[in-house]
Amino acid sequence: MTLDAFLGHFNYWVFAILLMIGFYAVIAKGNLIKKLVGLSIFQSAVFLMYISMSKVEGGTAPILQAGVIDPIYSNPLPQVLILTAIVVGVATLSLGLAIVVRINERYGSIEERELLDAD
C-alpha cells in the first residue's frame, strides 16, 4: 500500500473507526446517557466523511475572491448539508436527553438492565 493511497484514504478510515466506536457505545453500554454520547460520536463521524469528500486539493473555502486568476474552491454542497445536520443533531439529542430525564424520575435508574427488570 503506497504512501499516496494511505494519505488519500486516512480520513475515511478514521471515519469508519469513529463510526464503529460510537456504535459500540450504543449497543454495548447499559447506561442510557452513555448510549446518547455514543450516538453523538456516530453523528460527528458521518459529518467528517461528508466534509472529507468535499475537499479539493489546493482549494480554499468556497467564498468567492475577486481578482484571483483561476481560483480553485472546495465543494460547497456537502458543507451545506452538514450545516443543517449539525443543528438537527443537537435538537434530537436534547429530545433524547429529556426522555432519559423522565425515565429516571419514573423508574429511579437509567441502567438498561434495571429498567428491563423493573417492568
Place this chain on the structure above:
Amino acid sequence: MTIVFALFLLTLLVVTALAIVRTKNLFVATMLLSIFSLLMAVNFFILDAADVALTEAAVGAGVTTVIFLSALRLTSQFERGTLASSRWIAVIVVVITTVLLISGTINTPNLGDPNAPVHQHVAPFYLENTEALMGFPNVVTAVLSSFRGYDTLGEVFVVFIAAVGVMFILDARQGTGPEYELPVDKGLKHHLIPRAVGGLLIPFMLLFGLYVQFHGEYGPGGGFQAGAIVATAFILYAILEGERTALKAFSRNAQMALIIGGSTLYGAVGVVCMLKGGTFLDYSVLMEDPVIARQVGIIIIELGVGMAVCGALLSIFHSFAARKPVEHAK
C-alpha cells in the same frame, strides 16, 4: 506540513473517542465530548469548511455540553457496568463492520481528487452562478438560503418541533408543593471572578452574534451560528445570575415568540413570493432587480433562522434548568 498536522488531529480524535467510551464517570465523558467537538471543528477548518467549523464549535462544543451537564444534574453521574454476556457479540459485530467499511474505501478517489464524481455535476453550477445570480461571495450561504432554501425551511421546523417536544416532556408539572417553586437565586453570587468576567464578556458575545448574523453573505456565518452564539450568551447569564433572574430578563413567552416568529418569518417570505407572482421561496420577484431582491430575501430568512435557533436552544436549556432533581430511595 499541514498533512502531518491533519494526521495528528485525526489520531487525537480516535484517542478521545476511545477515552469517552471507556470512562465510567459521565461528567468526564461530557467534558471529553466537548474536546472531541472542538477537535472536529479544527478538522473541518483544515478541510476548508469554514462555515461548518464555526457551527460545530458553537453548537457542538458549546450548547451540547451545557445540555448534557443539565441532564447529568437531573440523573446520576456515574455509570455502572455493561451487560456482560452481550459484550463479546458487540465487539465481534463492530470489528467485522469496521473491516467491511475500510475494505469499501479501497477503490474510491483519493482525498482532494478534483476529478472525483462528487465535484462534477451540481457544484460547478453553484460556484459559477453565485456571483451572477446573487451578487455576494459566500457560496455556502447562497446554496443554503436560496438554491436549497426548502431544506433550510424544513430544518427550522425540525428545531421548532424539538423545542416544543422538550417543552412537553420537561415542563410538565412535577408536583404542587412549595418545594417545586423556583428557588430564590444564589446563582454564582459568592463567586466574584466568574461574575466579573462573565459580565465583561456577555455584551461582546451578543455583539459578535449580531455580526455573524448579518455578515453571513461575505464571510463564514449566517443564521445558525448567530442563533447559537446569542443563545450561549443568554445561557451564560442564566448560569451566573440564577434561573429566576434570567427568566425575568428573557421570559419563556419571549423565547416561544422568537421561535414562532422566526419560523413564521421564513414561511411568510415564501408566501409573499407566491403572492407577487413567483413560486414559493423564489426571491427574485420581491423587487425589480432580481439580484437585489434575492439578497433582501436571503437577509430576511437568515434573520428568521437566527431567531428560531436562538429561541429554541434557550427554551431547551431553560426546560432542563427549571426541573427539580428527584430523589429516589435506592
Place this chain on the structure above:
Amino acid sequence: MIDVAIEWLGNTLLIVGAASVLIGGIGVIRMPDLYSRMHASSLTDTMATLALFSGLMLHSGFTLATIKLMAIMAFLLLTGPTATYALANAAFRSGIQPPSSTNTNNEEKSAP
C-alpha cells in the same frame, strides 16, 4: 534590516510559546496532586497565549489580522484563568484538600 529583526523576534516568540505548551503538558502529567497540576496547566493559559499571539502579531505586521489577533488574545487571557479558578474552587468545595505536612495525598476532609 528591521524587517529581518522583526521576523526573527516573531519566530523566537513562537518557539517560546510552543515550549511553554510542552512544559505545561509535561507538568500536568508529572505533578503529584490536583492543585499543582492546575498550576502547571495555567502556564499554558497565560504564558503560551501571550508568546504565541505576540509572535503571530509580529508576523502579520500592521494589518487587520493583527487587531483580530489582539482581540482573540484578550479573550483567551480573560477566560483561561477564570476557568482555572472555577475548577480550583469546585475542587476545594468538593473536599479535595491541598497538600500540607499532615495531608500529603489530597485526602478528603474528614468532617463535611
